[in-house]
Amino acid sequence: MSQPRKHVALLPYPLFGHITPLLQLARKISAHHDVTFMTSALRVQQLRHRGIFTAADEQHIRLVSLQDGVQESDDSEGTLGQMMELGEKTMTFTTSLFATMPAAVDPHPDVDYRHLVDQPLHRPVDVIIGDLVAFFQVELLTARGIRCFCFLSCSGLMLANKLDIGSDTPVIPDAAFFSDWEAHEDLNVTGIPKAYKDMADKYGGNFLKGFHHVAGYIVNSVEGLEEKVAKRFAEHSLTANRPVRFVAPLFAEAEGGAKNAAETAANSLVDQWLDKQKERDVVYVSFGSYAVSQKDQTLEIAKALMSLDKPFIWSLKANQQKLLSDDMKALIEQQSASSKYLVLAWTPQRRILNHPATRLFVSHVGYNSLLEAFDAGVPLVSWPMFGDQFANANMAQRLGNGLSLPATGMLFARVVPAAEVVEAVQKVGQWDKPYAEGDYTQKALEISRVVKAAARPGGSSYEAFSQLVSCDI
Known part of the structure; x- marks a missing residue:
């Protein structure tokens, strides 16, 4: 007897470096569960205009626009200030969304969520898969019976080297974000940029308190390329008892979708x-x-x-x-x-x-x-x-x-x-x-x-994805 299809909502940080891999994951999950992909209204417009979200996607994935007020264009000059401003806006919005979206155990919350989206969700949400937007507010979901998986749009190293960061971790200059904060191969980060620390303080004081609430981790990487990182996950107290699934590569064998005329x-x-x-x-x-x-x-x-x-x-x-x-x-x-x-x-x-x-x-x-x-x-x-x-x-x-x-x-x-x-x-x-x-x-x-x-049947990523959709979700 096949397992019932869950309603899985995927919620990326609203930059295309995060949207693209999570949309690729959504396509794969949609063969096994009901999928809603939620992102900023501006990004939805761009996804449709560029043909990234295809006619085939429309048949299997419900695309929902978030009324979060994000206005940044891809052609802007990326700076840390812009990224933190985007993060602040996104965190504020998702706090409201997570507290009010319909959940299987709480299908009719006291506060209506529908002004936050362009269309009502077709059924209560069982599972959220999110990246940076979910870290500070996971407990809002778990308190309402929605299980949350953290998606890493980058390598496993980005998580493994921060597992010991806490409220007492020293602050380092924001400029470190533009150099080597992420690049510690020894899996040891000794500081946190001030802008990130300030945001953590606003949302509870613990940089990654969501570690204690997530149901598991989905890594956009290949375990065979990050054996040291995989070993770290298997041994660390925050990850050892939760599934960590290395599922890359997620992209399809062939690029598809009708582009706009210029593309x-x-x-x-x-x-x-x-x-x-x-x-x-x-x-x-x-x-x-x-x-x-x-x-x-x-x-x-x-x-x-x-x-x-x-x-x-x-x-x-x-x-x-x-x-x-x-x-x-x-x-x-x-x-x-x-x-x-x-x-x-x-x-x-x-x-x-x-x-x-x-x-x-x-x-x-x-x-x-x-x-x-x-x-x-x-x-x-x-x-x-x-x-x-x-x-x-x-x-x-x-x-x-x-x-x-x-x-x-x-x-x-x-x-x-x-x-x-x-x-x-x-x-x-x-x-x-x-x-x-x-x-x-x-x-x-x-x-x-x-x-x-890794991607072929029997390969590490193929098997990890199978475990994700058949057991974890």
């Missing part, structure tokens, strides 16, 4: 362009959807790419393209499938990484980008900007499939010179060797085999 055109242009390139010759550059480089740095990157004399695709926001030289802007306006390079405001990243023309990836190493590179077997030149990206760069370098440029990102005033970028790209690319014989490429291909094996 459909970009898809077509990229496909045609890549098909014209030599095998394993292309440099792909992208710094993600949030962080941006200043004008001097953007010009140095342009100079480096032009001097490499290699075909490249550069994913560069429209407002950043305005910083380029007039000559380069003129070439961009006339670019075609026959151009030496492409500079686009949006790129189909997984298509590029998995195309046989691509040789290496210059990346901010946001965690989604890191996993996509791992899966594709493409080596990295890492350019971390803030937060967990430094840990991600360390992870790639530790595993041997890339190099990290030093002193990059928002904390550092230095402009990485074009010559240094060229040197790193040439060292990782090793165009003098066949692709499969490159020092970094060999490691990248080994990691790809580990990731793909």
Whole structure:
């Protein structure tokens, strides 16, 4: 006899680096349980406009807009201040939502929740899966009979190295968020940025008091790549008696969904362009959807790419393209499938990484980008900007499939010179060797085999997800 379907609501932090993997998880869970995906109204609009939330998704997932007032655009310049302001707004909103949303044991709370959403929930919620938004308010859910799982949109290290943080943990400067707060491979964090401490104090004084209330953890990583972290979870008192499921990779084998007109055109242009390139010759550059480089740095990157004399695709926001030289802007306006390079405001990243023309990836190493590179077997030149990206760069370098440029990102005033970028790209690319014989490429291909094996039936991630939907939820 099959188990009854639970109602699982997934609630990401309203940035696409968090939304994307949780939506991928929602798709997989929807085959086993009733799923509602809840995020800011602005993000819902963007998900539909970009074709990220597809017609197929509409058949299996209920998409609910949260009336949380989030107005930040993806094209804004990411700063710690903006992120903390977004966090404050999100925490305040979810406090109200968690206290009033219908629960199986409390289907009609005294306070109506319907002004917080664009449509009523179709049934009471049994389980919430949330990331940062849930940490401070888990007890609001458990008190009402809703079980909460904490989803880590990044590596397991991001949780494992904070398990001993408490109210007496020393405060460190906020600038540490832009350097190495997340990057401690020894699993020991000795301080907490002041902005995070202030938020913790507002919501009860304990940075991660939710650890004591969560039903379990879902990690967007592969256990075989984080054996030390997995051992930490198995031994620590806060996690040893709760399920910790490493379920990556979550993305589908093929990218789907109809894009808007501009992105459909970009898809077509990229496909045609890549098909014209030599095998394993292309440099792909992208710094993600949030962080941006200043004008001097953007010009140095342009100079480096032009001097490499290699075909490249550069994913560069429209407002950043305005910083380029007039000559380069003129070439961009006339670019075609026959151009030496492409500079686009949006790129189909997984298509590029998995195309046989691509040789290496210059990346901010946001965690989604890191996993996509791992899966594709493409080596990295890492350019971390803030937060967990430094840990991600360390992870790639530790595993041997890339190099990290030093002193990059928002904390550092230095402009990485074009010559240094060229040197790193040439060292990782090793165009003098066949692709499969490159020092970094060999490691990248080994990691790809580990990731793909984990996802296959019988693999560690496949089995972890099976346990999640059949037992944990």
